Amino acid sequence: MDEQVLPDGVRSPAVEGGSANIELRHLRAYVALCEEANYTRAAARLHLSQPALTRTIQQLERLLECRLIERTSRRFERTDEGAELLAHARRILADVDAVAADLRSRATVEVGFAWLLPTTWLAATRRRYEALGGRITLRRVDDPLAALDARSIDIAIHRRETELPSHLESRMIATEQRMIAVAANSPLAEATDLSWADLADQPLVVNVVSGTTHAGSWEQSDPNRPIITCRNFDEWIELIAANRGIGGVPALARSRAPHPGVVYLDIPDAPPSHVYLAWHAKPEPSRSVQRFLGVA
Template identity: 55%
Template sequence: MDLQVRHLAAFAALCEEGTYTGAAARLHLTQPSLTRTVQDLERILDTTLVHRGARRLELTDDGREFHARARRILTDLTELEADMRGRAEVRLGFAWLLPAEWSGRVRARWEQLGGHLAIHRTDDPVADLDRGRLDVALVRTTRNGTGTITWQRIGTERRVLAVAADSPVAGQRGLRWADLGAHPLVVNPRSGTTTPDSWPDPHPGREIITCGNFDEWLELVSAGRGIGAVPAIAVHRAPHPGVVYRELPDIPDSPLYLGWRRTPPPSRSTRRFLETALRAE
């Protein structure tokens, strides 16, 4: 007997459900039928994939390797079937404040072609893209990217200063971005647009407060822990009673990028989506 897709699906279900009972129910099989399929798989591969007699499911080293590779194959097969049927879903990830005009235009064009766009908000779209949880990511910084990701700059966004409402800076006249190089700064290293390097000559002793996502960043600014900068769409999309947004004449714009994996190569649907999205920049 040769290795078949049903063997991969059975073993993947067993690994993901953790029990033969749960895997059999998921696959609409009887438990003895699932057990025989896994045993057939081990005979075909001439190796042991599951430790027998353990109180809970335990994989051998070969079992762990086979599961990882089988999962990739099953994912590719699912995407291939969807591509061929014209029902492919493309997963677009972003960290915060997806540009409404751009995303609306791209989604409308993609759906006119028969595609479906699934939008995912995630704290770290670069990492999720690298792990294969996303097909495409829209980001404002590529500093956390790996060598397996291709980045295409699609535009820039005007930024505004964000400062606590009760800070003297909130109402200071004649304020310029260059004047703020010594102020405490709230930084989101994963997806934020502002770092100490955003000033040409930042103060060497400057206090840096880090956070993990946009919501934390906003609350830290509101609490007066530091200043920050954010795309101007935040003025209307992310108002906060404790934060004042100010336009400054010399604040630098921030870039926007689309990213996708080179390895494995993007599916046909992802390539078609990228063609649509890049024409809409």
């Protein structure tokens, strides 16, 4: 069975008839013409030129080897065959549209994240989206924004505050308390009453791809401060455990990412970090992504 690519990108299966194929575009054009009873109005409704609509109807008549519309200047009138086709065409189109709508409603949205998913938000969003018939799959990637830009995921969850390209859009979904992670054998592990400013000269481990904390997270920082960089959370936590430096991390790391070589310290005046969703805004996102954003 052949298929036709429609203007909206949906592939239209063809219905075999005679030596050629009747396509959904023929049926849609014919139904619109019958309902409007006027070529000009039907062409406008279908976003076609009038000659294009006329050619489509004539092609349908050739495929069926019968006349569907009586040619008269006084009125629009269907033949008996045309009336019979109209009833079947409406049923066929309704069935196809219903199936397409159902499949779209059950579409899977792939959500990419680097580390430490905001579980409360995710549970609520998954419940609401799946209540609409959709599905969410999670994919662990080192750089969610790069994966989103490459279209290997539909939605990126990220914490890194960055300027996005014009075709991507972002929305903040959560604010998180920030802690400091230090090596278990570091003198800081036993320190009390630390302030954020007290840590401005400490060697700092920075996840340059998806981390939340960098030298600029302090208003005044030692320009000679050692900065140790890495590219993912696993490297980051191992560098902390090796006492290469301290690192900032959302508070949920204490329960979600325990490590025998790392101690998490509460810093009362630590600036909060934020969680963002990002998606492709240009071209317009798919219906499933729009539904996800609606419940997220």
